[in-house]
Amino acid sequence: MKNFISTSEWSKEELQDILDYSKDLKDNKFQETLKNKSIALLFFNPSMRTRTSFEIGIQELGGYAVVLHPGKDAWPIEFKLNSVMDSESEEHIIEVAGVLSEYCDLIAIRAFPKFINLDEDLSDNVINSFSKYASVPVVNMETITHPCQELAHILTLQEQLGDLSGKDYLLTWTYHPKPLNTAVANSSIMIASKFGMNVKLLCPSDDYILHSNYTSQAESNCKANGTSFTVTHDIEEGYSGANVVYAKSWGSLNYYGNPEPEKLIRDQYKHFIVDENKISMTDNAIFSHCLPLRRNIKATDAVMDAKYCVAVQEAGNRMHVQKSLLTTLLKDK
Amino acid sequence: MKNFISTSEWSKEELQDILDYSKDLKDNKFQETLKNKSIALLFFNPSMRTRTSFEIGIQELGGYAVVLHPGKDAWPIEFKLNSVMDSESEEHIIEVAGVLSEYCDLIAIRAFPKFINLDEDLSDNVINSFSKYASVPVVNMETITHPCQELAHILTLQEQLGDLSGKDYLLTWTYHPKPLNTAVANSSIMIASKFGMNVKLLCPSDDYILHSNYTSQAESNCKANGTSFTVTHDIEEGYSGANVVYAKSWGSLNYYGNPEPEKLIRDQYKHFIVDENKISMTDNAIFSHCLPLRRNIKATDAVMDAKYCVAVQEAGNRMHVQKSLLTTLLKDK
């Protein structure tokens, strides 16, 4: 039994198989590969694209989806082992995962980092606990990485650019009024490096470098592929020559659980917005973003409305890659 | 591609076709007209009848429904063009409509007027923005009008009265402790006039006359049909001779965004409650209401429990007309 928690546990070839089958499913949307399969979608955080694409995609393949919001329409869950549960949580992950495994063939989970305790967030405890106590496969719908977004991102880039080997990929930090989590950013550099691109990480200062858990994977992927991994704080250096620009905002890991001073620093970097001037420095790059995106904060209207912006196409691809992924995970059951 | 945002954009003949097919679907509930069609139901406001009838109706025709509550389980949406999105909204309607169009074959929207800015409410900006940026048909599940309710209303009246031409139709304002929106009231006079009835609007004072956007349509429909459109503040004059009594409460448009003085005025008119005495002034009228209805505030128990009350039948017809409507909108895709 295989989970889909991080693409780091999957080889490039295995991921390419999922992507190739996605392309088939895009042409032949309605299949019965999930017939009589039930999938629980657990959301600890809001969702539009993820929920819609999973719910519809599962039904298009003949399966059943049930959507739960623990702590809202379902009971709050305890994740600590050996806990004396005298606080808010009404049941333990051991029972939750055990019971859902009785009802469902697969459990998908969205559980964002809480930005209070870095070690806890890095442990990715919610999804790893589900994986530990469930007897069915577990799929990541965004925790401290966002591997379904990675698949959609690469599928979109392959559709646009063909073979990605040796292409120049830029992940640029952008401003956002709130300190967002690093999931998509972590995912971006891991997957771009895995698929053979030269990866640049552009961020305003050392405060905004991603955690070494993820930069080290990107570095080692690049090393294995003979490509380069670069960090820069210089906008022109970042954009120069890029074939792909991917944007994401995130809060500084150096101010975990300490949002006020972080905000003062972050507010200096509003000029990292993706605009036409910056795109003009690239090698006719395509631009994308995982969405949701605040227009004229993260990227200008002109960039979002340009032909080279493939964010909506990428979001559309979420459904196809997820259908392929679920089929892959459940086909041998 | 056709939307269903207001019945004003549809001819009486086109609407009658939808109603006729509803009658077929009432006898043959289970069809495959929506097979492999996915429909997003977006609720910015609560719903019981609308959600249940859409969700079940779509499934009875072989389709898939996904229910979203933007701002609650999905991200809050920005509707202003060229906005610098530094406030609460996390994504722009351009992306939301674009992405949902990737996943779905149709988008249905409930977005009540906010009763703060009249011009903004009159612009019906939420649904019109979806219609502008989506590449799939858009259906109104109640905004500043409620056209699905109109269809159910007319189907019910035709079932009860046959041909509606020349029948006397009364829309009466009723009391409610809160200033409700005018959607169903606007819809009531537009559709009753379109289907050839003499229309009376009974309201307590000039403060409660509906907006001229809607009264002018009702007047022009009546003129085209050779029928009459009358506004009265006199209860006996309103009820006298009516074949149909439809009731609805709404807040005064003259006190938009200014609820306290409006409430003082509204509280004088509790006697507009629909009761047996008023119904006795009619020509054996049938009575209906769109529901939800506060008993003994908007109408008495005796009226609601009477045989001439067809509100539950009308609510039941919501499902049949909507199934017909969705089939109509999607059949050529």
Add this chain to the structure above:
Amino acid sequence: MKNFISTSEWSKEELQDILDYSKDLKDNKFQETLKNKSIALLFFNPSMRTRTSFEIGIQELGGYAVVLHPGKDAWPIEFKLNSVMDSESEEHIIEVAGVLSEYCDLIAIRAFPKFINLDEDLSDNVINSFSKYASVPVVNMETITHPCQELAHILTLQEQLGDLSGKDYLLTWTYHPKPLNTAVANSSIMIASKFGMNVKLLCPSDDYILHSNYTSQAESNCKANGTSFTVTHDIEEGYSGANVVYAKSWGSLNYYGNPEPEKLIRDQYKHFIVDENKISMTDNAIFSHCLPLRRNIKATDAVMDAKYCVAVQEAGNRMHVQKSLLTTLLKDK
């Protein structure tokens, strides 16, 4: 037409038929017994197991489920007859039940006791009002009893122990930081007694004896079966010789609507936690709980993780008994 509001309205033989068919459905999960049947699931309270097992189970039998949360995503409902509805409720149960009966073939309801007014809670007014005004069967998803849990509980005990006649059954009160409702406890003694077991109710003091509505049913069931019904406050006496230990926490009925003094009393009884020492007093009992369960408050980790703990299996059986129940209720429609 039959409802499933309390097992007291069903004979042991009728219930056994449902259980027997559950066993068939466990081996042959996918049937069409609910094909083209629509079922409304109304939740006035949170749910994980109940919602998931109903939603998936209905789909596995070819039916459609719609989930509503009145007062949250649907309108708040008035249950008092002849009420002047000038408060929070936007519509009356008469219309809600009438309209849902237009759309659905069955209505299932979760409406916990509110712990404010004992007589109101004992009247089970929410579900009984639905049953009175709906024209379709009504199913209890937990009100002041939890009959679906009863079915799953007995199925699990029969799977573990075979014929239950003459077995020794203990329901033990356990501590919980909040005053929970008595639904599962009431259900436990009613169903254990009906299926021929000697029933002991162990609770810390007379303050925690269940309401005579339910103890009297248990007593009369035991009398009819020639078994014993005992209440004890002595832990050793309670556990001694038990073949089954079922645990549940509940607030004292003597302090209804008066939580502060009740908490002071309840807080003295944390030692009622189910632990290995207590289980060792039994006759190799199996242990179960309806879940959710706070570990190390209601039962220790060691008990929950032991082989004799069948709580997850019982939760899994929820789906099978409910599929059987719904099929039974709808098969003659």
